[in-house]
Amino acid sequence: MEKAAKFEKVSFGQFAEGWKKFDPEASAETVKEIYDNLKMPKRATAGSAGYDFFAPADITLLPQEEALIPTGIRVKMKKGYVLMLFPRSSLGFKYRMQLNNTVGIIDSDYYHADNEGHIFCKITNDSKEGKTLSIRQSDGMVQGIFLAFGITEDDAAEEKRTGGFGSTDKRKTE
Numbered sequence: 001m002e003k004a005a006k007f008e009k010v011s012f013g014q015f016a017e018g019w020k021k022f023d024p025e026a027s028a029e030t031v032k033e034i035y036d037n038l039k040m041p042k043r044a045t046a047g048s049a050g051y052d053f054f055a056p057a058d059i060t061l062l063p064q065e066e067a068l069i070p071t072g073i074r075v076k077m078k079k080g081y082v083l084m085l086f087p088r089s090s091l092g093f094k095y096r097m098q099l100n101n102t103v104g105i106i107d108s109d110y111y112h113a114d115n116e117g118h119i120f121c122k123i124t125n126d127s128k129e130g131k132t133l134s135i136r137q138s139d140g141m142v143q144g145i146f147l148a149f150g151i152t153e154d155d156a157a158e159e160k161r162t163g164g165f166g167s168t169d170k171r172k173t174e
Contacts, residue, residue, distance in 0.1 A: 004146050005077040007040045007051075010116040018070030018118055023057075038072040039138055050143030052088065053121065059141070061125035061133040066100060069141070074117035077108040083144045085121065091141065095133040096126035099142065106144070109160070 009015070015035050019026060026034075034056050041051040053071055061067060075083055085104030091097035100122040111117040121142050125133035135141050151157075 004081045004148075005075050005083065007073055007075050009035070009038055009040075009072055010074050010118045014116045014118050015070060015072045018072075018115075018120065019056075022068060022070055034137075035072060037137070041073060041144060044140075049145050050086070051145070052140035053085070053119075053142045053144060054138050055135045055141045057137050059123075059133075059135040061123070063125055063127040063130055063132070066122060066124040068120055068122045071119045071121060073119050074111055075106060075119070075144075076111050077106075077146070079108055080148055080150075081108055081146050082106065082149055083146055085119075085142050085144045087123070088140050088143050091133070091135070095131050096128065097133055097141075098124050098126050100124055104142070104144075112160075 010018075012032065012035050015038075016028070016031050019031050019034065038056055039054040041053045043049075043051055053073065056070070056072055059067060059069065077083065083104075083106035085099060085106065087097050087099055104119075104121065106117075106119060123141065125131070127133065
């Protein structure tokens with residue numbers, strides 16, 4: 001297998017900015033403690049395709065509730081790769097936990113975005129049975145898989161990314 005990427009933490013300032021959106025009441029000390037205890041994504045076994053992303057803190061969602069979770073993680077990838085994020089299978093089976101955008105697409109140039117390529121996961125507890133979704137700090141919540149991709153022979157994309165989520169569809173078309 002080709003080694004195609006490296007996970008890193010975003011800066012503390014970037015993480016704190018994102019965390020305030022998730023938990024506006026959190027103290028600076030709490031945010032720093034969460035940041036210091038972030039776990040890097042990792043594979044559970046040598047045969048695993050997915051890298052587990054771990055909850056930065058305890059997360060509880062009632063049925064139909066959603067949360068935008070800052071992971072504190074960014075990823076530097078080789079050109080020609082994409083990181084795709086999916087719910088962990090067990091959470092999908094037990095709670096119908098879903099990523100709100102169905103599949104998260106992390107492009108290689110996102111690493112250089114204005115927000116340092118900070119990966120967020122917006123999840124929903126879509127339980128039809130009234131189950132409360134509880135994810136404990138450091139438990140896996142989503143999984144990421146690196147895939148190689150191709151482009152067309154006549155591709156002429158030359159724009160540089162500056163923004164984060166949704167920024168590439170705001171470009172002017174000629």
